[in-house]
Structure formats: C-alpha cells, structure tokens
Amino acid sequence: MHLSSLVAVASCILLQFPSVAYGRSNASGTRPYPGTPANISSFALAPFWPYQNFVTEPEFHPPVLEISKEPGASDGLFVFAPLPFLPVYPDRPPVGLIMDQLGNPIWHSANGYLGQLEVQQLDGENVLTYWTGGIGGGFVDAHGIGTITILDSTYRLIKNVTLNDGTFKAGDSMQNKPYPSYIDIHESLITSKGSLIVTAYNSTPYNLSALDGPEDGWILDSLIYEFDLRTHETLFRWISVEHIDELPLKGSHQLYPNGSIIDGNNATHPWDYFLTNSVAPLDDGYILSCRHYWSAIALDSKGNVKWNLNGEDGGDFDFVNQTGKSSTFSWQHYVRPLNSTPNKDATIYMFNNHNNGFDNGTNPSTGLTLYLDLQKRTVETVSALRDPKDVVYVDSQGTYQRLPGDHKFLANGQIPTLTEFDDNDRVVMKARFGQDNQVSSYRSYLVSNWSATPYWAPKIATTQEPSGNVILSMSWNGATPDVYDCWMIYESTDVNGTLTEISQEVPKTGFETNATLSAGTRLVAAAAGRGKRASRRSKSLRVELPSV
DSSP, X not given: OXXXXXXXXXXXXXXXXXXXXXXXXXXXXXXXXXXXOTTBOOTTTOSSSOXXXXXXXTTOOOBOOEEEEOTTOXXXXXXXXXXXXXXXXXXXXXXXXXXXXXXXXXXXXXXXXXEEEEEEEETTEEEEEEEEEEESSSSSTTOEEEEXXXXXXXXXXXXXXXXXXXXXXOOGGGTTSOOSOOBOSSOEEEOTTSEEEEEEEEEEEEOOGGGTSOTTEEEEEEEEEEEETTTOXXXXXXXXXXXXXXXXXXXXXXXXXXXXXOSSSSSSSOBOOOOEEEEEEETTEEEEEEGGGTEEEEEOTTSOEEEEEETTXXXXXXXXXXXXXXXXXXXXXXXXXXXXXXXXXXXXXXEEOOOBTTBOSSSOOEEEEEEEETTTTEEEEEEXXXXXXXOEEOOSOOEEEEOGGGOEEEEOTTSOEEEEEOTTSOEEEXXXXXXXXXXXXXXXXXXXXXOOOOXXXXXXEEEEOTTSOEEEEEEOTTOOTTTOSEEEEEEESSTTOOOOSEEEEEEOOSSEEEEEOOTTOOEXXXXXXXXXXXXXXXXXXXXXXXXX
C-alpha cells in the first residue's frame, strides 16, 4: 500500500484524504447497477455505488457485488476489507468482509478498518487474522501503527500480537499518544512453524547530504520481525538502514526531494526510500518485496542479502527475455515463492503494479511469474497475467493469489475488481465492489477453507407490512454456508408463553431471511439449522400487535 503527497488512496484513514483520482481501468463512466432488491440502500446513502441494508443488523452496509462467472470457476468466499473514499462516502465506514459469490455477506466486522484480513492456518487449524490501528498519524504514506488479531473459527480471540521493543520513534505529532504496538499494516504472515512475520517502520536520523538533502535528515527505516506465537520470542529482526552498503539510498525510485512533505527534514516527515510491503519464507531465509526499490530481495537466516532481483535492470540477475527498454516490474506488491531449490533456482510471483502516483498509465498491471536461475543469475518471465478485456493501471495495493488446480486470483487493490483465471489463464470470474478510486482493498482473497460457527446467537427482528402482516427477519453473522441452510421458527400467541414447538421451517435466503409470522403471534424465536437439526437459537422476541 502506498500514499504520497502526489498520490493518496483512501487508505489514510486518520489524518488525510486525497483530492485527485489515481489508478484507472479501461471502464469509463458510471457502471450500471445490478438488480436492486429490497435491501439495497437509497441514492442518499450511496450516491455512486449501491450498498445493502439489513433489518437485523442496521449498522451493516456491505457493498453490492457485481459478479459474472463462467463454467470452471472456483467455489469459495471473498475475504477483503473495502475502504471507501470517505469524502465521497461519508456514511460508509471501512469494514472487514467475507462474502459469497452470490454477493451475500457471510461475516461483517464491526465498523473500522481491518488491514490484511486473511484466512490462515495456525497449529493445523484455520484462523482469521487482521491488523487494526492507526494509519498516517505522524508517518507519511499509508504506514500503520497497530496490532495483529488472531480469531478462531468461532470468532473468539486467540491472541493479539503486539510489538514495542523500545526502539520506535513515531512522528512528532504522535509523541503525546500512547502506542502499545508498532506493527505496520503491510504484512502479517503466519508460517508453517507457528511463527508470525510482520513489518514495521521507524523514523531514523540519517545524513542525506549525498542526495542534496540535510545532514541531519530523516528516513523511514523498514523493519521485519518474526515472532514465535507461543512464546512471543523474537526469532528474527531485520533493519534496512543496517544494509545501506548493500542496498544504497540511490537505488530508491521514490523521488527525493520531491517537493512535498515527504522531504526527510524531520521525524514527522521522513523520506520513505524502501517500503517493504510483503515478506515470506524462502528456503532458510526470507523474500521481501521492496516497492520503492522495485526489488524482490532474498535474505538468509541471518539477514544477509543473498540476492537482489531488480525490476529495472535485473540487479544481481540478467533478464533473458526482456524486450524494449521498459522495466520488467515496478512498484510491486505481494511477492511470494511458488517453488525453490536452495542455491539452484526459484520461481516467484507478484502483483506487478507497474504504476504509482507519478509514474502511471503506460504499463498495465499484471500478475507476474518469474523463473530465477540462481547459478547462472538469469531471470525469465514465465507469465504476465491480465484480463485483455479489462486492462488496469493500479497505482497502489494488490494481490496475486495462487489457487488449487493452477487457478489464479488477481485483486487490483485501489481498483475494486477481482478476477479469477483458470489453468489456461482464461478469465472465469469477475467481481466488482465499487467504482474505481472510490473504494479499495489492500489485499483480497478467494478462499475455500473457511468454515465458521459463531459463538454468538443469531439475531431476529420484526417489521409490519401495510397489510398488517408481521415479517420476521433472521440472520447469523459469521456462519458459513456449510453450517446452516434453513431457519426453524418458534411461535406463541402468549407473550409469556414457552417456545418449544417448531411452527415453520424456511430455507435460508442470503444473509437475511424473511418469513411471515402466523396471525396472533406474540412471542417468537428462530434457530439456524441444517437438515432437521438446529445449530443455534436466537433470543426470544416479543411481537408488538399490528396497529389497526
């Protein structure tokens, strides 16, 4: 994720908002709305894109998903965290969402930004992880200061992971605020050994005179930590400023000075020369995506730089099939290894933005796969995946996910579109959750392994139709489709009665299901069930008599 004074996606939640539009697709104008069912909000609530409303959860307003699918598309759930551009959508707070491919929400977080929302595995069990905290306060760009939360499949808290080892200096504007944790928003990866890899940033004094900057200048130092989740022991710590001899400041493509507040003159506005936006295990070490360096960098287990693959000139490698003078990749996100043989070869993939705020509109963004011969030090492009019918130029954010069966999933960050490709790189699914540059999601995923039974009870509410009929609305936020497929309704004409017999059974229809209560019902409850078995029952609700 990246915000500069020239380019600011709506990710700067706390302190600033952008004033211009940035990345773009080849779609122009306002897209036609899909069908408008009863739970779609009015124009007043969402002037440019429709959002959903629910009787049982009046604070929930997930976006309508515009979805098209072809035969062969994967089943699964979308996991993402839409962040509306608040000046356009002042009534649409950021949230975390899990939604099905019919556009129904499965789980809706409380209002507030959840960065890096993802389904991962810990000790062989699926967990839901996300980042919460402050973005932008005292730091330039969309760097964060916050905490990683890990939930189990009932949405109970397993733990909050924090970082504060006494070395961090936030910007001057943050000095009077307590920050119990300094984990950045960009990475929070659980490894197969039960550890957590995170990123962090620190305002660091540095002599910038070699770049015609001040001797008493400041840079934004990029840090990487790996913690043991059982003991919270620090297993690995890496600091970019300690490797400037190997990775010099002059290698940065982040303009300096750029005539903006990002001038390196003080701790509040350090120069963000590096920007690590992803980290993953590679052999006995790590692979980093360094956005402002246009590099994928491999470290050994001690933190030494093994090699630097640079998208402009190859770095430690030669491109064997590069054509023209343009870079192979730049401003990238989400670098991951597909496979590797230590000291022999590796195949890596990334979301290749190829654009940012002052360098855009020429090279389309792609899902890029590269083969590296580590002995010959050559690199070859395996594929550059994109939808030829919907070319995008994504200035910031993005995900390139590999799916089972050699399917691939591209999420375009600040452009709110999601695309699945089959094993022949044919587009088999497209989804959109907003207008370009009006809503973004730093990372988004398509998952097939999330099964959740919430620890809380379903909710019910009643409304009265003009005819006098009383409608019962029922929902169970967080319950996945495999957990329940029907609602069992219990009714009594006695407001003080007991509810022991099922009076109606209705199939589940989307997030919220409606049913007409029997005449004279004064007390009602509902249970989510599957087949003939109830899973969880709501609280009983008194029904007001219809007005005459």
